[in-house]
Amino acid sequence: MTSAIISAADALALHSAGRDIVFLDVRFAPDKPDSRADYQAQHITGAHYVDLRTQLQGQGGGTAGARPLPGVEQLQQDITRWGINPDSLVIVYSDKTHAAAARAWFVLEWAGHQNAKFLDGGLNAWIAAGGTTSNETPADGHGTFEIITTGHLPTASADEIAGLIATNIPVFDARDPAGYEAGHIPGARSISSKLVLDETGHLLPKPAIEALFAANGAKPGDTVGVYCGGGVAAALESLALREIGIDARHFVGSFSAWSADPARPVAQGK
Incomplete structure (x- = not known):
């Protein structure tokens, strides 16, 4: 990899x-x-x-x-x-x-x-x-890369996230604990994306990231879901998960999409 x-x-x-x-x-x-x-x-x-x-x-x-x-x-x-x-x-x-x-x-x-x-x-x-x-702004480039297809990294829909949880596959909430406790997808597990970085902004060593997620039910080779509030923090968590060989499915709409649907349940607390 x-x-x-x-x-x-x-x-x-x-x-x-x-x-x-x-x-x-x-x-x-x-x-x-x-x-x-x-x-x-x-x-x-x-x-x-x-x-x-x-x-x-x-x-x-x-x-x-x-x-x-x-x-x-x-x-x-x-x-x-x-x-x-x-x-x-x-x-x-x-x-x-x-x-x-x-x-x-x-x-x-x-x-x-x-x-x-x-x-x-x-x-x-x-x-x-x-x-x-x-402090100078570069001139516009003239790049030649063309987008032919998308979806080269996997994403997940709200239904797919619900399906993962229903089958006991871990889904991680990458927000800070306060955001999680205020409202989250029922069954999701709280692991803030900030936990994958050290105090200098470097990613933790792979063994430390593996230990963090192993303690929450995910190991290399597994598939998991990950979301946050609006799809930014979860991108960092997805990056860290993929670095240790876990197939992270990023729910880009995240909790902002989930909570906008009145048919979706919302849990509170830890």
Whole structure:
């Protein structure tokens, strides 16, 4: 299994060797409409700014959830503008909101680009490794990668999540415990996506991730479901699960989609 994680040292070495790399800077805060100013203050040299709300999601609402996957036509335009070619190595990163970068990884892989990597530790790790940064915005690219089909990473519908739970297959809620306790899918198990990262924003070693999920009924080779509030935190959890060989089915609509359907039950508490 090929890892979707790349270290800052490896990324810097490939960049220095002239590898065709496209860096995508993805920052997100639910209470902040636009993080472009943070990007403009400092980002990896040559990195393109990615707005999660307009480029990594479609029109949300109702049982589609808060952040459904983006439309193919719009995503194709952005991929072209970012300069992504079929053989490009695409490295996604964030400054602090690593789940947002994982959402970019998920979208690109789902759309068929099989060489997207999550920069472990994000921007801070790049700087610590000696990578250069800039406050200049790169020109639009002219990428040649074309989306032929989607679905190259598995997703799950609300019915499929309900089916997993009915057959005692683990479904993980990637929100913080407070969100889970306020309302969750009955039968789902609470594992915050923050638990797969250390205090520096690096993914935990694989044995530690395996132990975390083994304690909650999932081991390498298993299939599980995962969701969050709107499909961002669950992308990070899906990434971590896939790194240890667990087939994570990402319910992109997540709890925002589930709770919008009055026919769906909601549980509260731990």
